[in-house]
Amino acid sequence: MNPEDQIEAMRLAKIDQTDSALALIDEALARDPDDFPAHLLRIKTMRFGGRLEGIMDVIDQAEEVARRNSLKGAEAELSFERGWILQSEDRLVEALEYFRKSAEIENPKVDYLSAVCSMLCKLGRYDEAVEWRHRILRMRNAEVGCPPEQVITAGRPKRFDPSTPERNIVSYSLFGQDRYYHECAITNARMHPVIFPEFTARFYCAPDLPEEVLLALRASGAQVMLARKEDNASSSPMAGTFWRFLTFDDPNVDVVLCRDVDSPVLPRERAAIEMWLASSEPFYCMRDHAIHAELILAGLWGGFTGVLPPLGPLAGSFVSQDFSRFSDQKFLRANIWPRLREGAIMQIDDFASLDGSVPFPDGFPKHGRQHVGVSWTRTQILGPPLKADQ
Structure with missing residues (x-):
C-alpha cells in the first residue's frame, strides 16, 4: 500500500468514513495479498469503525501473512489488536493477557504498556498498574525533546x-x-x-x-x-x-x-x-x-x-x-x-x-x-x- 493511500485511509477511518477507508485498503490487498501493513490497517479501521463481526478472522489472516513472511514484531501488533477486541467484549482478563504478550517483546511500543496499565486499572489491580505507569512515563519522557533554545528557563x-x-x-x-x-x-x-x-x-x-x-x-x-x-x-x-x-x-x-x-x-x-x-x-x-x-x-x-x-x-x-x-x-x-x-x-x-x-x-x-x-x-x-x- 503506497504511503499516500495509507495516510488517506487512516484519515477516512478517523472521521468515520469506514467504508471508503476499507475500499482503499481492499484495493491494495487485491494488488498484493501479502501486504501486511494493509492487513493491519484493515484491522484497525474495522475496530475504529465498530465493525467487529468477523474481525478475529481478519486477524487470523494477517497472522498467516506475518508467519509466511517471517515479519518481526507482527505478533506483538496482532496480540495488541486481539486485546482491544476482547476488551470491547468485556473479556478483560483475556484482553490483559494479550496486552501483556504484546508488551513483553524487546523494545515494545509505549501503547502496548499503556494498554496493560489501563486493563489492570479496569480490573482494580492498581498496585500492579502503578508499576506500568512508572515505565510508561519514563518512556514517554525519553521519547520527546526540543531544541535547546526552546527550553523555558x-x-x-x-x-x-x-x-x-x-x-x-x-x-x-x-x-x-x-x-x-x-x-x-x-x-x-x-x-x-x-x-x-x-x-x-x-x-x-x-x-x-x-x-x-x-x-x-x-x-x-x-x-x-x-x-x-x-x-x-x-x-x-x-x-x-x-x-x-x-x-x-x-x-x-x-x-x-x-x-x-x-x-x-x-x-x-x-x-x-x-x-x-x-x-x-x-x-x-x-x-x-x-x-x-x-x-x-x-x-x-x-x-x-x-x-x-x-x-x-x-x-x-x-x-x-x-x-x-x-x-x-x-x-x-x-x-x-x-x-x-x-x-x-x-x-x-x-x-x-x-x-x-x-x-x-x-x-x-x-x-x-x-x-x-x-x-x-x-x-x-x-x-x-x-x-x-x-
Whole structure:
C-alpha cells in the first residue's frame, strides 16, 4: 500500500468514513495479498469503525501473512489488536493477557504498556498498574525533546493577582450534542464562583450547541467563546479539545487553568492549585491515579501566559495531522512538555513516576473513586434512566 493511500485511509477511518477507508485498503490487498501493513490497517479501521463481526478472522489472516513472511514484531501488533477486541467484549482478563504478550517483546511500543496499565486499572489491580505507569512515563519522557533554545528557563512573568478574576481563566472546551457534557459544563460553571472566586470560567463552544446551554453558561457568569469554522482544523473530530488552549494566546489573560467539562473540582485539586500558585514555577500538571500515565493530561494543567509560543498556530498544525482521540495530549507531550520539564513545571503526583514530582497537599486524601480528574457518572448528572413503562 503506497504511503499516500495509507495516510488517506487512516484519515477516512478517523472521521468515520469506514467504508471508503476499507475500499482503499481492499484495493491494495487485491494488488498484493501479502501486504501486511494493509492487513493491519484493515484491522484497525474495522475496530475504529465498530465493525467487529468477523474481525478475529481478519486477524487470523494477517497472522498467516506475518508467519509466511517471517515479519518481526507482527505478533506483538496482532496480540495488541486481539486485546482491544476482547476488551470491547468485556473479556478483560483475556484482553490483559494479550496486552501483556504484546508488551513483553524487546523494545515494545509505549501503547502496548499503556494498554496493560489501563486493563489492570479496569480490573482494580492498581498496585500492579502503578508499576506500568512508572515505565510508561519514563518512556514517554525519553521519547520527546526540543531544541535547546526552546527550553523555558525563565520564571513567572508576573505575580498572581487574585483581585482580577477577569484575567485569571479556567478554560474549557464544549462541543457535540450529548446532553451529559452540556449539563456537566453548566454544573461546573455554576460551581465556579464558589470554588474559584479568583478566576472566571471560560467555555469555548461549538456554534451548533443548543442556545439554552449557551444562555445557562452566561447566566452563571461564565464567558462563552463561539468557535470559528477555521478552528476545526481539517475537520478533525478532536479539534474542539484544543480550543481551551487558545486562552494562553489571549493578551488580556494572565493565568490559565485547563480543565475537562465532565470533571468536578475536588477540594484536593483546589488545594493543589493553591500550592502551585504559592510556588515559583510558571506551569503545573497533576496526575492523581494509576491510569494517569501521560506527561501532561489535557484537563489537568495550566500556567501563566506570555511564556509559551502562540499555541493557536502550533495546535492547529498538529491537529490537522493527528485525528486520534487523544491528539490534545499527544500535542502537549510533543510540543509543551519538553519546553517545561527542566524546571518550569510543578508536577503534582503522589506516585512520583518522574523525578521532581511533589505530592498533593496533606489533609486532602482521596476517597473511593474521587481522584482529581475523575468524571461524573451519567447518573450523577442526568439522573437514573427512565424505566420502559414510564
